[in-house]
Amino acid sequence: MKHSILILFATLLVAASCSETSTDGISGTISGAENLSVYFDKVNPDGTNNSLTQVPASGSGKFNIDLEDPLEEGVYRVRIGAKSAYIIHQPSDIGTNISGSIDDFSTYSYSVSGSPLSEEFRSLMNQYVNKQKTIDDMKTAIKGDLHPLISMEAANTLFKSNPAFLDVHGAVNNKLRASYPNSTFTLRHSEMYTLLQNQIAASQRSTGKFRIGDEAPDIALPDPSGKVRKLSDLRGEVVLIDFWASWCGPCRKDNPKVVKIYKKYKDKGFNIFSVSLDGIHPRRLPAYKTQAEVDKQIQASKDRWVGAIEKDQLEWDNHVSELKHWNSNVTKLYGVSSIPQTFLVDREGKIAALNPRYNLEQVLQEFL
Structure with a gap:
């Protein structure tokens, strides 16, 4: 009798020991992953990943990753092919389980249990993917x-x-x-x-030669109708100085985004001062022998400039140009050697941001 009790006690100890070593295990059932390799990676903050192990999924898509050592707190992923489900691991997590289909990985629609932070991350990203955020x-x-x-x-x-x-x-x-x-x-x-x-x-x-906080030099140039428009007349508004040209592909590609932001914030004190570098390229200027030829080419450049304003629906009033291409004096004033180039000017006429192309709206909101 005593011998039987000892055997039973030893069996329970072994079972308890096995249970303790598997508390950090990662398991799941993923449809579409049948008989595929399941990788378990550590995700680093700099965008790199370290592969820790891999296991085969069964014919029913089940997998189980047993970990000999407890996981460190951090970010991990279960990766099947090119798709991943993310795990935000804490020491208190016990037996994280993932279920769903392999297509759910892309939309964060899979289910996670045993890891509260992983579920919170999944839910947040799912709301974004589904346009709820x-x-x-x-x-x-x-x-x-x-x-x-x-x-x-x-x-x-x-x-x-x-x-x-x-x-x-x-x-x-x-x-x-x-x-x-x-x-x-x-x-x-x-x-x-x-x-x-x-x-x-x-x-x-x-x-260019400016730093954030510097006074923005005034610009006074004619618009297409010949009216002189001055940057200083917009003092009190947040102004985007936009150096562009009708011949500049990246400028034209950016224009719809700029138009959208202008429409959204124009009633909140946002304006745009567009400086066109249309005109005759300095290298081509010597090819024209008479002033009449030069004037004809300048008019053609002006027509392309006005046409681009209309086609891209740049509805603000402040469009100016010297029609001198890279011989424009204002490019030297602002140190502009390539376009598109932008400067955000605050309400006091000081430069608030240099070339905020990719994060214009975000930066703009700080100064309105």
Whole structure:
């Protein structure tokens, strides 16, 4: 009898021991993953990933990843082919399980149990994918009270290492340093954030001879009707100085976005001062032997400029040009050597941002 009790006790100890070593296990059933390899990766803040292990899914799509050592707190992913489901792991998580179809990975429609932060991240991203949250909603959420690891992965998923979203990555970095000051993922995120800051600084140095906070030099040039329009007349408004031309493909491609932002904020004190670099290219000017030929080409350039304004529906009033192409004096005044080039000027006439093309709306909102 005593011998039987000892055997039973030993069996229970073994069972308990096995249970304890598998608490960090990752399992699931994914339709569409039958007999495929399931990879388990660690996700780094700089966009790289470390593959930790792989297991085969069964004929019914079931998989089980047994982990010998407890997982460190951080971000992981279950990857099948090119699709991934993300896990935001905490030490308190026990036996994370993922279920759904492989197509659910793209829309964050899979189910997660055993990991509350993973489910919160999945739900947040699902709302964005299904247009229940806008990109501005997501930026607000990421900067807000979300758990730092959810904020980090949401920012990396949506914005990657895009310098245009430096403020979002900066907010995430502050949250990580406050909650995980000595963590490896905080260190790597800080390195990524510093790299973005350096990229922006380099871009600003190449933008021209101005710095943020400098007084914006006045511009006084004729519009298509010959009326002289002055930048200084717009003092009190937030103004985007936009250097462009009808012949500039990237400028024309950006125009619909600029028009949309103008319509959205024009009644809140936003205006645009467009400076066209249409005209005769300096290298072609010597080919014209008489002033009549020059005048004819300038008129043709002016027609293309006016045509582009109408076609792109640039409905603001302040369109000016010297019609001198790169011989324009205002390009030298502002240090412009390529277009599109933009400067955001605040209500006091000072430069608030240099070349805010990708994050114009975000920057604009700070000064209206």
